[in-house]
Amino acid sequence: MSDPNPGTVARRGNGSRYLFLFLLGLVVGAVAIVMALRAWDARKDHFPESLMHVQGWHVRQLAKAVEQNRCAATDTLPHFKALRTTADDLERAFPGLADDQRFTQAASNLRGTLDAALASPPLNCEGVARLNKDIGAGCKACHQDFR
Known part of the structure; x- marks a missing residue:
């Protein structure tokens, strides 16, 4: 079985890349929020x-x-x-x-x-x-x- 069009490149979807970047953005955002909240709490008089x-x-x-x-x-x-x-x-x-x-x-x-x-x-x-x-x-x- 050979490819009828040997000159074409098979295209994969970019969905997995977008999902990875979305998840990475969520993790980085959560870490940034936690850091900001801790910095804000550290300024408070306890x-x-x-x-x-x-x-x-x-x-x-x-x-x-x-x-x-x-x-x-x-x-x-x-x-x-x-x-x-x-x-x-x-x-x-x-x-x-x-x-x-x-x-x-x-x-x-x-x-x-x-x-x-x-x-x-x-x-x-x-x-x-x-x-x-x-x-x-x-x-x-x-x-x-x-x-």
């Missing part, structure tokens, strides 16, 4: 979110201590200290709210609650639970107005 995460973690640790019936001052005092230390940074973490009277009052009330906890730590789980509820109320007061 301090306020980090502060809230750290404080939330310590509040959850206090709740866990109550659940596990581990409410001695040696178990809870480190969390109260950390909460008090981070409460000092609330105005710096949210500079746009530092002039708002409600915000500064909520932050001051939270610090007052934590100062009382450090001055006279609760000695049983009921006291820790009550104090954790007061801390949560201080957080909630701010979050209701500004979140």
Whole structure:
């Protein structure tokens, strides 16, 4: 069997080339978008979110201590200290709210609650639970107005 027209070249379609270039463009575009989003996220100030995460973690640790019936001052005092230390940074973490009277009052009330906890730590789980509820109320007061 021979080709009746030996001078003609068999033509293949370009569809596979176009598909390859399309897929390559999708991959390069996805990589470029991810890089752009990460660069944009890197410019963002993560301090306020980090502060809230750290404080939330310590509040959850206090709740866990109550659940596990581990409410001695040696178990809870480190969390109260950390909460008090981070409460000092609330105005710096949210500079746009530092002039708002409600915000500064909520932050001051939270610090007052934590100062009382450090001055006279609760000695049983009921006291820790009550104090954790007061801390949560201080957080909630701010979050209701500004979140």
